[in-house]
Amino acid sequence: MGSFGKPLPDRNRLAYSTSKTAVNMMTVQFDMEFRTENWNIKINSVNPGRHILGPAKTYMTNNKEGYPPPTQAARAIVYVATLPDDGPSGVFFDPENNKIPW
Template identity: 50%
Template structure:
């Protein structure tokens, strides 16, 4: 089933959740992969509109999608739903790439990681079996990176995402992992 979602449009998100509900009644895995990267200037030169646009997609859009799909994830029949938020190494405080001019992108992904943690705490406190994690798939050849040959193929980036989407019931939740599936600082 193909479901179109504009993560910056609440009506689109609700329509997609309703479409999945009508067709399947539940969802087992939710992967939030939508992201934009608009800037390249230093923080003092970053235009506020780029910051807002980036957060709208990379943070608020993911938040709205998660909220809309929680009821369907709660009905998962495979040991609890799984949510994977695709993050970035640029969201890590231990990252040596932090000197790059990516204020909006990196802070939006850092906020995404904290949101992941907060949802995990809520799920755990409510006795929910939903697991949620953020994953840095590594630098890959995508539109965002200009399909740069020095980066890995998209297929390689899928491995950590699939791993966390299929976690067992005793798997971690609320954490940020790198492409080698180790916790990120």
Template identity: 40%
Template sequence: MSEQKTALVTGANKGIGYEIAAGLGALGWRVGVGARDAERREAAVAKLRAGGADAFGVPLDVTDDASVTAAARLVEDHAGRLDTLVNNAGITGSAAQTPTTADLDTVRAAVETNVIGVIRVTNAMLPLLRRAASPRIVNVSSSVGSLTRQSTPGAEVGPIAVAYSPSKTFLNGVTVQYARELHDTNILINLACPGYCATDLNGFRGHRTPEQGAATAIRLATLPDDGPTGRFFDDDGEVPW
């Protein structure tokens, strides 16, 4: 089996996901670019390869069982194992939406992608992660999923977003449950908050670059064996729950 490490990054055709893939590629990793859109996926792979990364495309819709199963087979064919999974794919679910005006289909869609999609992909990739010497899982969350920050008067937490923000709180809770279940394994699983980055997810209104947003996820993807698990981090350290 190759000593080169392999990562799969979901939603890696653009924005923060692309920069996570680029950062790992620059470290010499083989990187699977998970994305639904074939044209954008292959364009991202070509750009990564042009920059010297060992990248390959992974057709992947995190909301579809068959797609996720096929993605796991493809990663196995390419590498035989998976060293790091970065669950980055996500949707805003109409960023500003109050509970009293919520469209329930929008809320369901946010949970399906941002939470259930992460569970679906993680469970499909776990057999490959277990074959790695130092497997890591990074779930890309957001500080708007912090109940502490959301409930602190005067805190800058953005607009009321009954679909997106609680979906990230849900993801945070799910990640803690994975850490509890996997505590006696060598798998470390953590949450990364990229900060408010300028991406098409928010109409490029963020004040940070996608490259800056990728930094915490890359650090957690490459943790040493005595690193933390079941924790929530941004550039400044731990994010309160």
């Protein structure tokens, strides 16, 4: 819900979308600052809960049956947390580890 390039037309949650967009801008700004300082730290954003089957089955989604469990959503977070030294930084990833347009 924080992507300008891939918005979700079925949602109208101004505050939620705005906060997600702010996190994405922080990702870009921290990445640029860390690169300028030559710090070897990767900064990426992850959307762990928007799978093909829907968002993750959590309290926020009323534990809707048919949604993937949080353990499946965690895979995207683990992927980004374990990127190699030459991996991407300043990127927004979806649950299948694909780049999402800002």
